[in-house]
Amino acid sequence: MDNKINFMSRILAEHGNLNRVEFGDALWNSVLRPSISHCCGAWLTSSKENEDLLSSIQFRAAKIIMKTKVNMSKAALLIELGWEPINDFLNRQRASYFSYINNLPNKRLCKIVFDEMHAFSAHAWDYLPALKTVFESVGLDYLYHVNDFNKEMFNAFMGQFSSTKLRKEIMSKSSLREYITFYRHKGKQPYLEDMRDFEGSRLKLLCRTNSLCLNNLLNKMSLKNSNKCSLCDCNVVEDLCHFLLLCPALERVRRPLLNDISFNTVELDFVDLPNYIKIKLLIGDCGFYINEIEGMYLDGIGRNLLKKLYHERNIILAQSNVL
Numbered sequence: 418m419d420n421k422i423n424f425m426s427r428i429l430a431e432h433g434n435l436n437r438v439e440f441g442d443a444l445w446n447s448v449l450r451p452s453i454s455h456c457c458g459a460w461l462t463s464s465k466e467n468e469d470l471l472s473s474i475q476f477r478a479a480k481i482i483m484k485t486k487v488n489m490s491k492a493a494l495l496i497e498l499g500w501e502p503i504n505d506f507l508n509r510q511r512a513s514y515f516s517y518i519n520n521l522p523n524k525r526l527c528k529i530v531f532d533e534m535h536a537f538s539a540h541a542w543d544y545l546p547a548l549k550t551v552f553e554s555v556g557l558d559y560l561y562h563v564n565d566f567n568k569e570m571f572n573a574f575m576g577q578f579s580s581t582k583l584r585k586e587i588m589s590k591s592s593l594r595e596y597i598t599f600y601r602h603k604g605k606q607p608y609l610e611d612m613r614d615f616e617g618s619r620l621k622l623l624c625r626t627n628s629l630c631l632n633n634l635l636n637k638m639s640l641k642n643s644n645k646c647s648l649c650d651c652n653v654v655e656d657l658c659h660f661l662l663l664c665p666a667l668e669r670v671r672r673p674l675l676n677d678i679s680f681n682t683v684e685l686d687f688v689d690l691p692n693y694i695k696i697k698l699l700i701g702d703c704g705f706y707i708n709e710i711e712g713m714y715l716d717g718i719g720r721n722l723l724k725k726l727y728h729e730r731n732i733i734l735a736q737s738n739v740l
């Protein structure tokens with residue numbers, strides 16, 4: 418599997434940034450995931466360790482697409498990309514294949530073998546209780562027995578099951594308290610669809626998932642001695658709010674962009690809004706709660722601002738290292 422991940426990494430490196438997220442999606446869905454799930458209807462993941470391994474492969478692939486090595490929340494990254502957790506995907510395939518075999522005409526050889534195993538090895542054959550658990554996990558136990566397996570209904574329940582699980586995981590982390598209000602709907606988050614602005618989208622994803630390498634995070638990861646901002650003399654923690662809205666060292670870049678914000682359809686003065694609302698509008702996609710026009714407008718400004726601030730931050734840090 419390492420070979421396949423390395424292959425994905427090489428292909429994406431050659432591909433560059435244009436349309437990177439969609440191209441990465443295609444590589445995952447059409448190359449990597451099928452190579453993992455090949456014949457999964459007939460094999461089980463068998464242990465928690467194996468499930469974790471598959472899950473970590475998916476996580477690595479997602480991080481390669483987004484060009485990040487930060488150990489961010491797996492659940493948040495999957496939600497941003499609109500990816501189904503790999504083990505849930507495998508279970509969906511298994512349930513579908515199980516029902517297909519179960520519902521075959523009795524004369525078919527594989528059905529005869531299946532029924533024999535079913536009848537004589539029910540306790541010895543791990544496959545059956547494991548499949549039963551899959552059906553039970555989404556509250557559709559009865560589909561295990563019936564002959565009219567409804568694939569659409571099962572997939573809908575499984576989708577609900579996956580998103581509830583991811584949401585619970587996010588709610589359990591205090592570092593993602595804000596994020597819970599950020600993501601908008603099922604599937605890939607809309608800002609990742611902009612094929613020409615990978616860098617802006619990447620920075621936005623890192624900010625949203627509390628994974629941007631500011632001193633606050635680097636300090637928590639034990640990569641920096643101090644969590645204070647290195648750009649200014651304010652002696653305050655360099656967190657997202659300081660970086661995005663307050664740091665005086667970045668004001669030259671920030672001010673023209675923020676002063677220029679004027680809503681298209683509502684009477685609101687952006688500059689007068691509280692900082693937590695500004696963050697929600699600039700990186701939390703909450704402009705879409707006003708309407709689509711304001712949502713798209715603020716998403717564009719937010720990504721542009723992030724790119725300029727991050728670039729300026731790198732320049733100041735590089736200069737201070739030279740001195």
Ligand SMILES: [Zn+2]
Pocket residue numbers: 646647648649650651659663664665666
């Ligand atoms: Zn500062």
